[in-house]
Amino acid sequence: MSSGISSGIRFDSVSVAYDGNVVLDSLDLTVGPGEVMALLGPSGSGKTTALRAVAGFVRPVSGRVFLGDRDVTDLPPHRRGIGMVVQQYALFPHLRVADNVAFGLRARRTPKAEVRERVAEALEMTGMAAYARRHPRELSGGQQQRVAIARALAIRPEVLLLDEPLSALDAQLRSGMLAELGRLHRELPDVSILYVTHDQVEALTLADRIAVMDRARLRACGTPTELYRAPADEFTASFVGGANLLPVTVGAGGVDFAGVAVKVDTGGVAAGARATLCVRPHLVGLGEGPNRLVGTVTDVQWRGATHRLCVEVGGEVVMADLRELRDPPGFGDSVSLHFAAEDAVLLPVGVGRG
Amino acid sequence: MGEVVARLRAGGGWSRPRGGSRKSDTAPRPFRGALVLPPVALLALFFLYPLALVVQQSVHPDTGGTSLQPYADVFASESFRNALWTTVWIAAASTAGCLVLGFLLALVIAFVPFPGAKAVARFIDVYLSFPSFLITLALLFIYGTTGIIGSFQFLTTPWGVLLAEVTYFTPFVMRPVLAAFSQVDAAQIEAASSLGARAPRIVRQVILPEALPALAAGGSLVLVLCLNEFGIVLFTGAKGVTTLPMLVYSKAILESDYPGACVVAVVNVLISVGLYGLYRVVSRRAGA
Numbered sequence: 001m002s003s004g005i006s007s008g009i010r011f012d013s014v015s016v017a018y019d020g021n022v023v024l025d026s027l028d029l030t031v032g033p034g035e036v037m038a039l040l041g042p043s044g045s046g047k048t049t050a051l052r053a054v055a056g057f058v059r060p061v062s063g064r065v066f067l068g069d070r071d072v073t074d075l076p077p078h079r080r081g082i083g084m085v086v087q088q089y090a091l092f093p094h095l096r097v098a099d100n101v102a103f104g105l106r107a108r109r110t111p112k113a114e115v116r117e118r119v120a121e122a123l124e125m126t127g128m129a130a131y132a133r134r135h136p137r138e139l140s141g142g143q144q145q146r147v148a149i150a151r152a153l154a155i156r157p158e159v160l161l162l163d164e165p166l167s168a169l170d171a172q173l174r175s176g177m178l179a180e181l182g183r184l185h186r187e188l189p190d191v192s193i194l195y196v197t198h199d200q201v202e203a204l205t206l207a208d209r210i211a212v213m214d215r216a217r218l219r220a221c222g223t224p225t226e227l228y229r230a231p232a233d234e235f236t237a238s239f240v241g242g243a244n245l246l247p248v249t250v251g252a253g254g255v256d257f258a259g260v261a262v263k264v265d266t267g268g269v270a271a272g273a274r275a276t277l278c279v280r281p282h283l284v285g286l287g288e289g290p291n292r293l294v295g296t297v298t299d300v301q302w303r304g305a306t307h308r309l310c311v312e313v314g315g316e317v318v319m320a321d322l323r324e325l326r327d328p329p330g331f332g333d334s335v336s337l338h339f340a341a342e343d344a345v346l347l348p349v350g351v352g353r354g
Numbered sequence: 355m356g357e358v359v360a361r362l363r364a365g366g367g368w369s370r371p372r373g374g375s376r377k378s379d380t381a382p383r384p385f386r387g388a389l390v391l392p393p394v395a396l397l398a399l400f401f402l403y404p405l406a407l408v409v410q411q412s413v414h415p416d417t418g419g420t421s422l423q424p425y426a427d428v429f430a431s432e433s434f435r436n437a438l439w440t441t442v443w444i445a446a447a448s449t450a451g452c453l454v455l456g457f458l459l460a461l462v463i464a465f466v467p468f469p470g471a472k473a474v475a476r477f478i479d480v481y482l483s484f485p486s487f488l489i490t491l492a493l494l495f496i497y498g499t500t501g502i503i504g505s506f507q508f509l510t511t512p513w514g515v516l517l518a519e520v521t522y523f524t525p526f527v528m529r530p531v532l533a534a535f536s537q538v539d540a541a542q543i544e545a546a547s548s549l550g551a552r553a554p555r556i557v558r559q560v561i562l563p564e565a566l567p568a569l570a571a572g573g574s575l576v577l578v579l580c581l582n583e584f585g586i587v588l589f590t591g592a593k594g595v596t597t598l599p600m601l602v603y604s605k606a607i608l609e610s611d612y613p614g615a616c617v618v619a620v621v622n623v624l625i626s627v628g629l630y631g632l633y634r635v636v637s638r639r640a641g642a
Binding site for chain 1: 539541542544545546547548549550551552555559560563564
């Protein structure tokens, strides 16, 4: 098709509405050539709608969708040349695995010899070569999803859309497939991938960048590290990794939390303003240290490798994920928690919450 | 029919209440027999016995005694062979027409969004309850000799019967096909179109395979109904079109040749039962 430079996806203030109900509100987003972009958000956040707008199954009420420098907004799905994999596989039940994979090539009237070659290649790539003669119903869920991926890759798309591809698989299979998807992307470095998920682990593992969506809008977009270490708002902080979101009052060179002076970088926020302090639970330590908080244990959860402690400090619950404790504190015990100043991020209060 | 009898014989499956009291669990066999007996008796009295009479009559020629002479006479007659051929080809052609038309109409109703699609689908259910001669009567107003387009004497030919049968029986195909279409996974259609398939390929390779069992069911039903159709043929007033049911009628009522009429009736029944058996075998092979 076209050169590598012109691939990628661009949303140009794309809005989608059903019966006047806005489900995607002027989305601006660019997925670079070869980039993996995760659309992360709760259900109803508009992430699947955005993906369907790229595939051509929903028509934006305004805005344009570009694939590379091609405006595809008015193109029907079959002329977009996109690979798509959905949660429930959507394999053709009456066709054998090889014929499923060959479907897109035959629709393109690819010569027979080439079809055979590319089917073999796609099945090889997904580790399903041994199952070419089987019917989909004879395969497990994970195998069916591999076939669906092979089917999408066989047409050599420049853009791959993955809509919750691992949600129907059980946890163990999911982590295996996640690694598999990462490997596929390394083998196909030119393919841009739009990956819709509500699972932050999938997004953090796989994506070059994450776009966080909530209630039809794009909340934040950045690399996983940026979003995790320095989230821009409370929604992003709580959705990308767990977070303690503590109401504080900004002072000089620190903040006041429940009557305790906490040293953090206030980054130019005016003294006296109200703000939210975000601290990741796994960066909170037990015992003496800087920014010490004293409180009462309200809950202890043993999670195998870690203990989660919920400690009530001045009416707010602070969560701490600690490496498995040999002698965990009990309910109602008084304990000290601490965290380093550089591990805390000050967020503007209330934006995008609830 | 055969299915019901087989199920009655098998007994156990449905007559034993699940998870009932201990008493019903150990219900003695005679009790179960008492439950089965009334329907079987009714069936025998009102269906099997008359049918047996027909078969008996067919081997009792008017000249007395028991012989297969009526069969030999009927099979040798030109009128029977013509009627058999007419019946079979009209039924086969009607079935083919119903399958094509029914599939296409169901496709439009199910997959082309238009206002009133639901109402149309519901109307099909009502249509199924109409008597078959009503359609022929309606067609007479358009194509009949005194009708709107009455000039071409079209309705009294076999083609008129064919048109009427296709018109009347198409909904019998549409109903199961529409039910099958409602089961088609929208994600499969989307996957196919994002893989580059246009509508005709999607219909052929995604939708049609899903609808095949429904088409087979609807088609075989229509085939049997067409073989036995009487009202439509009678109402078109096509003198040259004699099907097996028409032959039974004319032999029994007009010629008072009861053994001959019974022979034709037995043949008609055998064809129907044979087709049903064939359908069962085929549908079981297809795994439907």
